[in-house]
Amino acid sequence: MRIRAEQGDITTAHVDAIVNAANSSLLGGGGVDGAIHAAAGPRLLEACRELRRTVLPAGLAVGDAVATPGFDLPARWVVHTVGPNRHAGETDPSLLTSCFTRSLDVAAEVGARTVAVPAVSAGVYGWSPDDVAAIAVRAVDGWDEAHPGRLDEVRFVLFSTPVHAAFEDALATARRH
Numbered sequence: 001m002r003i004r005a006e007q008g009d010i011t012t013a014h015v016d017a018i019v020n021a022a023n024s025s026l027l028g029g030g031g032v033d034g035a036i037h038a039a040a041g042p043r044l045l046e047a048c049r050e051l052r053r054t055v056l057p058a059g060l061a062v063g064d065a066v067a068t069p070g071f072d073l074p075a076r077w078v079v080h081t082v083g084p085n086r087h088a089g090e091t092d093p094s095l096l097t098s099c100f101t102r103s104l105d106v107a108a109e110v111g112a113r114t115v116a117v118p119a120v121s122a123g124v125y126g127w128s129p130d131d132v133a134a135i136a137v138r139a140v141d142g143w144d145e146a147h148p149g150r151l152d153e154v155r156f157v158l159f160s161t162p163v164h165a166a167f168e169d170a171l172a173t174a175r176r177h
């Protein structure tokens with residue numbers, strides 16, 4: 001599986017599935033969540049409301065993931081995950097690892113072969129980009145080892161230069177070991 005990082009807007013990524021850094025309500029927000037809902041159109045919110053009415057009445061748990069169609073996005077699927085919120089005392093790295101591994105599980109389950117992933121929790125939820133990058137790269141590498149051939153590419157799509165640099169550093173470090 002190819003694993004790489006690029007700077008850009010995840011809503012324009014031409015991949016099978018993009019990962020959304022959502023919140024437990026699944027009813028939208030700012031940051032990448034707001035950008036994805038704006039680009040996907042109102043049907044995305046309706047699909048999320050349907051999830052809340054049916055399989056997720058209490059919302060999506062931190063570290064879990066669920067898929068919806070991508071609607072007006074280039075990507076066929078959106079995989080919503082909820083990162084740990086450092087401001088709410090959610091500092092356990094295993095919660096963030098779970099966001100990445102569960103997102104890849106769900107993407108593979110819906111048949112995606114290429115997935116774009118943002119820096120979950122590195123914005124509003126207050127985690128440092130360096131920590132998110134190290135955790136994300138380790139999680140995706142580990143997932144690939146456990147699921148050989150299940151995905152063709154995971155592409156970290158970072159919105160700012162410093163976060164992109166943090167992921168490039170984490171990828172370079174992982175390749176040295």
Ligand code: APR
Nearest residue numbers: 009010021023029030031032033035121122123124125159
């Ligand atoms: N494409 C890629 N990355 C983006 C984009 C975009 N269009 N917009 C923002 N980002 C980046 C941010 O710069 C940050 O590095 O995504 C990373 C995650 O930031 P947030 O979107 O704030 O996500 P998070 O820190 O997980 O906080 C989630 O914020 O928007 C609300 O509803 C969301 O309550 C939830 C919380």
